[in-house]
Amino acid sequence: MLSRPKRITASVNAVGLAVCLLLLIFAAPTFAQSGKGSPVMATEQEMLRISKQKWDWMSERNVDALAALFDDQCMFVHMGATMTKTQELEVIKSGFIQYKKAEIEETSVKFFGTTAIVLTKMRLIAVAGGNEVTNPFMVTEVYVQRDSVQKLASLSFTRLITPGESH
Helix, strand or coil, X not given: CCHXXXXXXXXXXXXXXXXXXXXXXXXXXXXXXCCCCCCCXXXXXXXXXXXXXXXXXXXXXXXXXXXXXXXXXXXEECCCCEEEHHHHHHHHHHCCEEEEEEEEEEEEEEXXXXXXXXXXXXXXXXXXXXXXXXXXEEEEEEEEEECCEEEEEEEEEEECCCCCCCC
């Protein structure tokens, strides 16, 4: 009589193991998508939306929203200066540089793991030091993922040469 319960126990253990394996197989994709497992990648459209929203916040001088978007170690490269997150936010808040309008001509997004690079060709209309200026730029934005949230890690402006302009 003792041999029969052992067979039943072995069968129950085998069924239990099979059920656990099936749960792991079918639950793993859901677990990863929920952000509790491996990082969920942002889509190209999400990155373009984040970038556009950033330009809107810059023109509105919405430093609270920008502070949340910028990584604490974010670096900014302008034509005449490099800045930290704190310096960039102070320049925007004070109005020393006021981003009036970003006329976006084209954008692209490339992913490298959980890092996204957004390239934006634009004409930027801004007021810098009290003077309104318009410059053609290729802007490079580097976003890193922190706890399933995209954070701006670097923003660099490269001024483009326009036709007829001396080199």
